[in-house]
Amino acid sequence: MKKLPFLLLLFLIPLTLVQAQDRMTPELLWKLGRVSALGVTENGQTLIYTASFPDVKNNTSTRKYYSVSVDGGESKVLDSIEGLLPDAKMSADGTLKVSHKSVKLEKVTGKELYPEYDESNVYIVESLHYRHWDTWLDGSFNHVMLHKMSNGSEEVIDIMEGQPFFTPTIPFGGDEDYIIRPDGKYVVYVTKQLTGTEYVVSTNTDLFQYNIETGETVNLTDENEGYDTAPQYAPDGKTLAYLSMKRDGYESDKNDIVVMSGDHKVNLTAQWDGTVNGFLWADDGKKIYFTAPVDGTVQVFEVDYPGKTKKMPVVKQLTEGVFDVTSVVADLGDKLIVTRRDMNHATEIYSVTLGSDPEFTQLSHVNDEVYDSITLSKIEKRMMTTTDGKEMLTWVIYPPNFDPDKKYPTLLYAQGGPQGALSQFYSYRWNFQLMAANGYIVVAPNRRGMPGHGVEWNEEISKDWGGQVMDDYLTAIDEMAKEPFVDNDRLGAVGASYGGYSVYYLAGIHDGRFKSFISHDGIFDLRTFYGVTEELFFANWDIGGAYWNKDNKAAQKSYAEFNPVNMVDKWDTPMLVIQGGRDYRVPEDQTLAAFQALQLKGIKSKLLYFPDENHWVLNGQNAIIWHTEFYKWLEETLK
Numbered sequence: 001m002k003k004l005p006f007l008l009l010l011f012l013i014p015l016t017l018v019q020a021q022d023r024m025t026p027e028l029l030w031k032l033g034r035v036s037a038l039g040v041t042e043n044g045q046t047l048i049y050t051a052s053f054p055d056v057k058n059n060t061s062t063r064k065y066y067s068v069s070v071d072g073g074e075s076k077v078l079d080s081i082e083g084l085l086p087d088a089k090m091s092a093d094g095t096l097k098v099s100h101k102s103v104k105l106e107k108v109t110g111k112e113l114y115p116e117y118d119e120s121n122v123y124i125v126e127s128l129h130y131r132h133w134d135t136w137l138d139g140s141f142n143h144v145m146l147h148k149m150s151n152g153s154e155e156v157i158d159i160m161e162g163q164p165f166f167t168p169t170i171p172f173g174g175d176e177d178y179i180i181r182p183d184g185k186y187v188v189y190v191t192k193q194l195t196g197t198e199y200v201v202s203t204n205t206d207l208f209q210y211n212i213e214t215g216e217t218v219n220l221t222d223e224n225e226g227y228d229t230a231p232q233y234a235p236d237g238k239t240l241a242y243l244s245m246k247r248d249g250y251e252s253d254k255n256d257i258v259v260m261s262g263d264h265k266v267n268l269t270a271q272w273d274g275t276v277n278g279f280l281w282a283d284d285g286k287k288i289y290f291t292a293p294v295d296g297t298v299q300v301f302e303v304d305y306p307g308k309t310k311k312m313p314v315v316k317q318l319t320e321g322v323f324d325v326t327s328v329v330a331d332l333g334d335k336l337i338v339t340r341r342d343m344n345h346a347t348e349i350y351s352v353t354l355g356s357d358p359e360f361t362q363l364s365h366v367n368d369e370v371y372d373s374i375t376l377s378k379i380e381k382r383m384m385t386t387t388d389g390k391e392m393l394t395w396v397i398y399p400p401n402f403d404p405d406k407k408y409p410t411l412l413y414a415q416g417g418p419q420g421a422l423s424q425f426y427s428y429r430w431n432f433q434l435m436a437a438n439g440y441i442v443v444a445p446n447r448r449g450m451p452g453h454g455v456e457w458n459e460e461i462s463k464d465w466g467g468q469v470m471d472d473y474l475t476a477i478d479e480m481a482k483e484p485f486v487d488n489d490r491l492g493a494v495g496a497s498y499g500g501y502s503v504y505y506l507a508g509i510h511d512g513r514f515k516s517f518i519s520h521d522g523i524f525d526l527r528t529f530y531g532v533t534e535e536l537f538f539a540n541w542d543i544g545g546a547y548w549n550k551d552n553k554a555a556q557k558s559y560a561e562f563n564p565v566n567m568v569d570k571w572d573t574p575m576l577v578i579q580g581g582r583d584y585r586v587p588e589d590q591t592l593a594a595f596q597a598l599q600l601k602g603i604k605s606k607l608l609y610f611p612d613e614n615h616w617v618l619n620g621q622n623a624i625i626w627h628t629e630f631y632k633w634l635e636e637t638l639k
Contacts, residue, residue, distance in 0.1 A: 023374050023400045023437035026627035029428060030054050030620055033366035037339055037349050038065075039085045040330040045070060047329075047337060048084055049349055051366045056620040070332060070351060072361050089175065091184035092237070096212065097147040098180045098187055105164055106139030127196035132534050133171035134582040134614030142166045144178045144189045146212065159187060159210045159217070167191045169205060169229075176230055182237035185212060188220070190229050200536045203227050204248050207240075220260065226253055230278065234259075234305075235285040243276060249537040250462075252419035254455050257288055259305055268303045268313040273454045280328040289318075289328045289336060293421040293452030296381065296393045298324035300338065300352070319358050322379060324424040337363070342424040343397060343432045344376045375400035377436040379424075384445070384479045387471040393453070394476050395422070397432040397442040407487040409638045410441040412477045412514075414495030414502035418449045418461050418469075418542065429617055429626065430496065438631050440492075443480045447472035463544045463554045465498075466505050466562030473506060477513060489515065490638040496520035496578075497586060497615065501564065504594060507575065508567025516637035518630065520578040521586045521615055524594040525565040526558055532587045568597045574604035576633040578626070580613035606633065 033051035040047055047070050052063045067084070068075040078084075090097045107113050108130075110120035123136060130137055143160040144167050160167060167189045168177040178189035187210040194202055207220040207228050221228040226245035233240055239261045245253035255276045256269045268288065269276060277298065279290035287304045300319045306312075319325055322342060329337040335354060341347040349364040378398040383391050399408060413430070415422040422444055426433075432442045446453060448469040449461030461469050473493075481488050491514050495503050500522020507517055523529045527547045530539050539545075544555030560566070575598055579591035591607070598605035608629050610622055617626050 024431070024434045025437070026434065026624050027056070028370060028374070029431060029434055029627075030056050030623060032346050032370060032428075033064075035339070035347050035349060035364055035366050037327070037329040037337065038081065040070060040332070040337060041084055042086050044330075044332050046084075047349065047363055048078075048081055049364055051364075054620045056624055059619060059621050061620075066364070068363050070330075070335075070337060070363070072351070072363055075364060089178075089180060091180055092182040093184065095149050096180060096184045097149070098178055099145050099147065100142050100168060100175065100178065101145055102140045103143045103158065103160075104138075104140045105162070108137070108139045112139075128536075129196055129199045129534070131584050133584060134580075135171070135584075142168050142170070142173075144187060144210075146187060146210075159189075159215075160191070163191075163193075164195055165191045165193050179231050179233065181233060186210060187212065188231045188240065190231065193219075200534060201540060202248055203245070203251055203537050205229060207231055207242055226250065227255075228258075232279070232281060234281045235283055239285065239305075241279065241281065241288060243279070249541045251535075251538055251541070252417070252451070252458065254458075257290060257303065259288075261308060264308050266306070266313070268305065269315060271312070272303075272315040274301075274315075275451050275455070275458070278327055280331060283331045283333065289331065291325050291328060293423055293450075295452060296395060296423055296446050296450075297322060297452070298326060298421070298423050300325050300328060300336065318354065319352060322381070322424060325352075341426045343379050343395070343426060345371060346426045374437075377433050378402055382479075384475055386468070386475050388468060390457075392472055392475065393446040394479075395432075395442075395444040395446075396480065397436045397444070399436045399439050399441065402485075404485045406485060408439065408441045408485055409490035409492070409634070410443060410477075410480060410486045411435060411634075412473060412491070412493040412506075413442055413444040414473065414493060414499035414506075415444070415447075415450070416495065416497030416499045418465065418498035419451060419458055420498075421451050422446050423452065429623065430494075434627070438634075440634070441480070441486060443476050445472055445476035447476070462542050463558060464562075465501065465542070465558065470502070470505060470509065473502065474510075474513070481513075492516040492518070492634060492638055494518040495522070497522065500586070503575075504564035505562070505567070507573055508564060508570040510573070514573055516634060517573055517575040518578070518633060519575065519591070519594070521580060521583050522577070522590065522594070523564070523586055524590040526563045527565075528589055528593070529586065532584075532589060534584045565593070565597075568601070571598065571601060571603060574637045576606045576608065576629070578608040578629075579610070580615060580617070581609065581611035582613060583615045585615050604637070 033053050035051045038048045047068050050065050052061045054061045065078040065081050066075040110122035143158050146157040146159050148155040168174050180187050190205050192205045204225050205227050208217050209220050210217045225248035228244050230243045241259045243255050244258045247253050256267050258267050274292050277291045279288050287302050289302050301317050303313050303315045324341050326339045335351045339347050340350050350360045350362050353359045380396040382394045384394050386392050435442050451458045480486050493503050493506050493514050500519035503517045503519040504522050543558045545552045547559050577591045577595050579588050595607040617623050
């Protein structure tokens with residue numbers, strides 16, 4: 001009998017069979033709804049939210065909208081959300097609105113520059129910043145549009161007309177990058193007014209204020225050289241808060257909340273030893289709620305706003321627990337509406353009471369049925385002493401129905417970033433619940449470079465990629481290897497981006513600890529990486545700069561001592577390497593070169609190449625194959 005293709009068999013599996021499984025599977029993971037909070041109705045009584053549901057068979061997704069009381073209860077499916085939520089992009093009187101659209105300003109293709117050759121396919125580039133993240137730039141720029149509405153007619157004004165700058169900023173900016181003042185006097189927007197080489201070596205975005213009456217624009221943050229983002233007006237409609245990083249070129253600098261009232265500015269979190277993710281003004285305008293990483297989680301904090309007084313702002317942590325609070329959606333006086341997740345649960349929406357003993361109430365229940373049908377993993381927090389005598393938090397995730405009398409294969413997980421928080425996140429690719437469900441113990445250290453353990457700990461990784469952080473990794477796996485339930489003959493190391501770099505580096509120094517490696521979009525050769533990555537400010541800050549600058553000791557140390565390509569002669573362990581063809585952050589030459597070295601050295605290896613994926617894997621069918629190959633490789637090499 002002819003065998004059916006794997007994916008066809010997958011689609012023929014009855015849904016009841018998938019639901020009957022007692023632990024997470026890739027197919028079940030890709031059936032989960034992706035929940036987002038949209039806001040609370042003006043009367044403060046009803047939460048509006050949405051969930052998208054992947055359809056792997058058709059490689060699409062469907063979206064549903066819901067409403068639920070902020071006090072909890074059953075959600076209702078909505079046909080439309082039009083008119084249910086206040087429009088934050090509209091002035092209070094409804095006569096002005098802001099939006100954004102792409103505007104073509106420059107010719108960069110052969111067809112545009114040579115119309116007679118309309119079958120040509122060529123980009124003609126004269127400066128840097130010719131591609132970003134997963135897209136070649138085509139001479140179009142995002143611009144903020146002001147809509148003036150009067151007597152049934154509408155006038156649309158491009159308030160950035162002719163400017164070769166982006167708002168929303170690329171590659172990840174959205175409509176949070178611009179805002180209209182409620183009284184309709186000003187539009188404030190985020191942009192980086194740089195082009196070419198200056199653009200790719202700088203993080204200096206600023207807040208620009210456009211005067212709707214006069215058409216004049218001023219830079220509100222000209223004195224600051226780093227990122228200025230996320231403008232948000234206070235309830236008074238005039239006081240402006242925003243996020244700010246001080247140093248140009250450092251994308252992971254301490255992120256502070258700055259408030260501007262007239263010409264007066266105050267940094268509310270300057271004296272606090274942490275970094276802010278996102279924030280929301282309290283309804284009374286006297287404080288700001290914000291989320292921030294802390295001790296391997298993300299929690300809600302508040303900071304008071306003292307106005308123009310000289311009173312020192314006070315930061316207070318409001319929540320605590322083994323979860324991530326990923327956003328504060330609304331302030332309802334006695335409680336907040338927030339989004340929350342943990343390593344066993346995808347994002348759902350909760351209310352949390354304020355006070356000495358905060359209480360969470362789950363409002364959305366999109367994925368409850370799935371989680372109620374499977375056995376969850378045990379998540380354990382361990383503190384380990386590093387080689388330089390510091391305490392390092394490490395998350396350990398155990399298989400469902402863990403039996404300490406058995407021996408388990410164990411994976412060291414290397415986080416990307418390198419300054420990405422290893423908190424209670426829930427990934428649809430690097431999913432610890434799924435790894436554990438496949439029978440693996442997962443060891444996830446909050447090694448050097450992680451936010452949430454003080455600014456100093458976060459910064460210690462820059463220009464030291466192969467230094468103390470590698471000792472932190474080995475400390476984590478060596479401590480766990482002392483446990484009788486860890487099978488020391490079946491240890492693996494896996495990771496992506498900087499985590500992929502870590503895998504390449506560990507392959508040269510692990511001294512036989514690991515029996516298998518998996519590297520996804522990892523940096524293999526710092527020298528060639530510097531020549532092809534698109535955001536050079538990152539490489540300049542974290543590696544130290546250009547490889548040809550012989551006077552730069554930090555850079556030369558990185559290229560000489562911390563470059564995985566220099567240790568390939570010590571590689572002797574099976575490795576799966578994975579790459580996205582549209583990844584311009586860590587381009588494909590890195591992974592292809594590593595695979596070629598593995599093959600020429602005769603080391604068991606496999607290349608998984610996704611031509612249409614970027615630094616992530618977003619296509620549903622590609623994701624299922626990614627997971628299938630991931631666990632197939634581990635099964636082969638950690639038998």
